[in-house]
Amino acid sequence: MPTTFNIPCVILCGGRSSRMGEDKSLLPFDHSNSLTQYQYDRLKPYFKELYISSKINKFDFLEDESSLILDEGEVFSPLVALDTIIKKFENQKIFIITVDTPLVSIDTINKIINSSNDYDITVAQTERIHNLCGVFSSSIRNSITKMLSDDIHKVGYLLKQNNTNVINLPENGEFINLNDKDEYNKALEIISLSNN
Known part of the structure; x- marks a missing residue:
């Protein structure tokens, strides 16, 4: 049996995907119909509660809409998504990960969660801080x-305003962000090699 984490996990899927030119959360990935379904199916065995954060319900694989957290407001901002998520989970911690980081390992997630006890926010850092992969x-x-x-939407500013723990992790490619077609194709190549 895999380790099950006691905190809920939320996959962020509400971005504009402007650099990709189409909604990256719906792009096929590995053997899944969409990147969102890939992340959801991969993380589900490890979390007692798993949710998807989005502006709208655009996911055909979700049998139960209770797994969906819809952003409040029209503004496309990860801070608006965080605000909506935090309101749902009072007095607890939540693991947040973006849909476009499908290679972050369960081992890395475990390290982040285990380092989060005495902090408001705990995030990963490789060559840069990954603001939206953490507790x-x-x-x-x-x-x-x-x-x-105050109309401030930078997650980096949020990290500075709170008791934040930044965990240094090796730069091994697992934090590749699928922002454009090149990164998407590179991740597909990596996942294909790891399946062989």
């Missing part, structure tokens, strides 16, 4: 509310 506590809700009222 976020509902205690940061007031910070997010204040930032949104």
Whole structure:
């Protein structure tokens, strides 16, 4: 049996995908019909609760809509998504990961979660900080509310305003972000090699 984490996991799928030119959350990946389904199926055995954050329900594989957290408001911002998520999970911690980082290993997720006990936010860092791969506590809700009222949407600013733990991890390619077609094709190549 795989390790099951006691905190909920939310996959962020509400971005504009402007550099990709189409909705990357719906692109096919490995043997899955979409990147979202790939992330969902891969993470489901490890989390008691797994959710998808999005602007709209665009996912044909979800049998139960209770797994969906729809962003409040029209603004495309990860901070708006975090605000909506934090309101759902009062007095607990949540593991957040973006749909476009499908190669982040369960071992890395385990390290991040295990390092999060005494912090409001715990995120990974390789050559740069990965602001949206980590554990976020509902205690940061007031910070997010204040930032949104001040029209500040940078997650890096949120990290600076709270008790944040940044974990240094080796640069081994697992944090590749599928922002454009080249990165998407590279990730497909990596996953294909790992399956052989």
